[in-house]
Amino acid sequence: MISTRKRQFLALALAGLLALAGFGHMAQAANVTIRHAKGETTLSSVPKKVLTFDLAALDTLNALGIEVAGVPSGPKPDYLGAYKDDKYLSIGTLFEPDYEAVNAAAPDLIIVAGRSAAKYAELAKIAPTIDLTVDPQNYMKSAQTNVRTLAAIFNKKTEATMLLEKLDSSTAALKEKSATAGKGLLILTTGGKMSAYGPGSRFGMLHSDYGVAPAAQGLKSGNHGQAISFEFLLETNPEWLYVIDRDSSIGRDGTSAKQYLDNEIVHQTNAWKNGRVVYLDGMSWYLVGGGITAMQKTVNQLTIALNQD
8 A cells, every 4th residue: 555655756756757748838838818919819738730921920930949830822031941841831821811721720829910910800710819910119029029929838938038138139239339320211122113111110120129310200101111212312311221122022023122223313322422231131121020030130230231331
């Protein structure tokens, strides 16, 4: 007959083995309520099969060591190139889900944001769904909250903390440098046209989070920025010109941003004359903005540009 003390010892030993086997994490995740842009979603366990329509979430999950089962079609940065493999489910586009494929996959979690956020309600009927749309008015804080949210879901808080601390320290150093570097303007080129983005816009984080003083005030803050001409560039005459080549980012053929801006009018700007035209990593800004890897790549690129001046 087993004594009371031995039974207690065996119970403790069994509990320890279960925790080592991963059951401890599952218990911690039981009935966890996740707050997101569309409200709250309750998860009863750590999701095993995840589908994401958001490349920023894919970026962060990849950095945290979490494999995703299904992704949207379309271009992806090189560090997410593995997700072009046929072993990963194709679940639609960045904008439009393939509902039949999503339903057949029987996912434990679906992630939407930005371009796919409008499909939240329909996808939530299939499986637990969260919307990780980033707030452009509070970009860095909002994006970092999303990183912490994903880390909490998958028990990766330690890994996320390390990545976020590195991002915070490098961002602080960038802001200190950019504070005295001169005024800048961010433009996006596409289809032989260009738009400018200022504070409070889709790419306003250049000013609010990365510390670049704006060269132009009063620009429209809509998602598509404000259409501008070469003459506007000369009149504004920024000391730094930051350029996103949208066509290149999405794999569309056409005149590159470098070719488009290489003309007599742009040549007269201070940015061009002083070699301060920075062609940004379009994937990080346009497609994957908000992912922890993309944000770190952005800070690194801006820092290198300022340090080379």
